[in-house]
Amino acid sequence: MKEVQYEQKRMSTDVLVLGGGTAGLTAAIRIKELNPEINVVVMEKNTAGYSGKANRGGGVLQYFDSKRITPEGFVEYHVHNVGCYLGDQEILHKYVSMNNEMIDKLVEWGVKVPYNEDGSLKVIPTGPMTGMIGVDLDITVQMRRTASKLGVEFMDKVSLSDVLTNDGKAVGATGFSLLDGTFYVVEAKSVVLATGSQNYKIMGMWNGRGEGIAAAYRAGAEMRNPEFGNFAQLYKANSHHDFVFSENVMYNALGDNVTKNFRRFPEADVSSSAVAEWYKQMSAGRGPIYIHPEEHPVTAQGVVMFTTPVVWNRPYGLKIWQKIYGKAAEVDGDNKEVTMALVGEQSPVKVDHDMKTTIDGLYAIGDISYTGSGATGAVPAPPGRNRGSGILNAVFNGLLAAESISEYVPAARAARVDEAQVAKSQERTYAPLQREAGVSSEEVIDGVREAVGPIENSVYMSQGRLDIGDRKISKIKKKVPQMAAKDLHDLSNCHEAEAMVLSAEMQFKASSLRKESRGWFLREDYPDMDNQNWLKYITVKNVDGEMVFDTEDVPYKNWPVQPPPGR
């Protein structure tokens, strides 16, 4: 055993935000706006302002034209077509109603949104119900600047270890510095998890690695809807670069249009039926699959929306997109071959309408709690078949949490950590560094990816394939306590690996329980929606180290849009 000793530092604040992406920064800024006396610290694994998903995405915000559609109208459309009767209609209604207010807030915080010359927003319609407006990719850089001006403090390069609890309340968190290994113990009256979803380190820009989910789970917070953590989409075969909406123009190697097999009318976005069609064609030996981009109005435009200011002027993003698309174009050339690949986006931390988890004082916002909130039903985290909803969902969640926290904190008692818990967390944190030799983090991560990656295991599912996935994960799980870290960077990889194993186990086990197909959730052996038995959420909880599953009834009777009866 290696001797590893790092300094321990104690800190104290009112609110500790974990994760410096859009959701975390929104909450931090808004708490300060509501009450400047509340101290807020943001702990971030890399550098807040440059982390998260928003600054690496498509640079768009979902837009609802209140002159054209009503929140009720959108909720009805979403419930029938996307969430398939599991979505929380009350929270979805609130999200749509706050659309303009949220965009105004971002602009107030320095975020650049392109306008027309007459001062109106530059909206592009994306469907009968929705539109999109551009946003430049320095969104989180601007938000960090605003947060700093308001007095928010930042701890960069500190990786979250554990959420600390005492008497059933969140009282802080622990983390370690990637740079010098210092073990931080931060006491806080309220803790906000904003660490993103689980994406298993497979596709480039999707960087959630699930340590926040794992920390919440270990602390005893309940999870909900983990089975909807299986987003997949089409990628160009050479560059691994995504090609959004290209599921509309899929052809097999024989030259047959295969989009016709699963899509008869225009749909909001990629669907699990498109994923299944790709798998069926490949299995039948009719692959590879190619696309004919010129046959669809959006894909025909190619990448000009990103690489030129023709639609929206986003100068910061333009530099980045030109690089990325340029490098992709070099290797893709005229090749139109595409591949389906798993993105993941598991977001299962259960929260109420204030974004509060089942632990008092612990909140979860943004991509960590998208399906856990129940807001949108049977669909993975943003884009969740709603391009542009990711950033605004993060802003929405941050605003709600800030409202609740600014009331909670002044009345809360000073946080007191449980020293035994701190000692246990410190031991767990550095354990992989103490081992002289063992399994590498890469071996564990690769094992998880081999299990969840194949889309027939995770998107177009069957009992047999789910069982195979689950068995693979249980084997990998045995390696977790044997992981040995080479250095602090690798120590972080070890904790990410452990979190990935947990997410994959929840994914396979919950998917096995849900014996139906609904929305994005697709099982080959149970192809129909079952409203008699499955108007339910699956919940997961850590009970003394055991993963315990249960279900809760969806309170659909309280909501305006009703499911059709029976199967």
Place this chain on the structure above:
Amino acid sequence: MANHKITVDEEQCIGCQICYKACFVDVIRWDAEKKKPIIAYPQDCMHCTMCEALCPKECITLDIDFEGLRWYQTFDRYR
């Protein structure tokens, strides 16, 4: 494992730290003495290209190993 290459022209580098901050996967570390980036963990690069795109002196280059990237699908073509 993919073998991405990130190179820095230290002569041109002005030590602004943007590449270090922009790296969201801890691939780039900072040498405080020399005031230059250290390409510490290129094997974990997720090829977002922000280091290269945001460098004010255009002195950092990312060479993506596209062939080394994996899909994790069942078909031989997309392993």
